[in-house]
Amino acid sequence: MSRYRTILIFGAPGSGKGTQGKILGKIPGFYHCACGDVFRSLDPTSELGAAFLEYSSKGLLVPDEMTVQLWHESVRKTAESGKFKPERDYLILDGIPRNVAQAVLMEELIDVRRVYHLSCPDRDKLVARLKKRALRDNRLDDANEEVIRSRLATYDSESKPVLAHYSSARRHDIDATMTPVRVLNEIIKGLLEEVPA
Ligand code: ADP
Numbered sequence: 478m479s480r481y482r483t484i485l486i487f488g489a490p491g492s493g494k495g496t497q498g499k500i501l502g503k504i505p506g507f508y509h510c511a512c513g514d515v516f517r518s519l520d521p522t523s524e525l526g527a528a529f530l531e532y533s534s535k536g537l538l539v540p541d542e543m544t545v546q547l548w549h550e551s552v553r554k555t556a557e558s559g560k561f562k563p564e565r566d567y568l569i570l571d572g573i574p575r576n577v578a579q580a581v582l583m584e585e586l587i588d589v590r591r592v593y594h595l596s597c598p599d600r601d602k603l604v605a606r607l608k609k610r611a612l613r614d615n616r617l618d619d620a621n622e623e624v625i626r627s628r629l630a631t632y633d634s635e636s637k638p639v640l641a642h643y644s645s646a647r648r649h650d651i652d653a654t655m656t657p658v659r660v661l662n663e664i665i666k667g668l669l670e671e672v673p674a
Contacts, residue, residue, distance in 0.1 A: 480587055484501075484592075510561075512573035533618045590671055594649065600629055
């Protein structure tokens with residue numbers, strides 16, 4: 478099997494990965510997969526669903542093997558259903574890989590063509606965005622500031638090192654505090670170099 482042609486949207490919780498991923502996924506030729514959405518679609522009484530609730534409610538990452546397996550199954554199913562056509566489409570990933578171990582496990586499955594790093598060093602800004610999202614989306618892990626801070630700490634210690642795993646030549650750092658349309662514009666500029674005319 479050849480590897481999925483992949484674009485990674487990378488950044489801390491609240492940096493806008495989902496917002497951008499959803500928009501890009503509407504463009505023909507792109508398919509968006511958010512790892513957190515895959516977890517949230519699980520039955521909370523199933524073994525995996527319960528594990529997800531246990532870890533995410535503490536701001537921790539779900540263990541790597543089960544995460545990558547679940548993600549892979551989900552992508553395979555969408556390919557089988559025809560929603561995602563791997564031979565034609567780019568896979569837009571948001572929320573995975575989230576640590577270096579996951580990046581290694583996924584190496585034989587994805588061919589990472591671009592990494593968009595939505596950068597926001599101002600943590601208070603991210604916390605404010607997540608609190609707003611808690612009200613809008615009714616997300617338990619956004620409702621409590623302690624859990625939010627713990628997710629941001631997990632991002633710094635575990636997720637950030639993923640950036641160094643991929644060649645800096647494929648990486649774009651984008652200021653995540655810009656408006657969504659400006660962030661999108663920066664992403665599109667890079668994609669135009671990548672996607673054949
Ligand atoms: P956010 O970007 O705000 O953290 P997500 O929806 O991407 O929101 O993730 C919510 C939670 O789901 C994470 O805090 C984590 O517990 C779990 N999760 C999502 N993706 C992964 C992953 N790749 N590996 C491990 N856990 C994950």
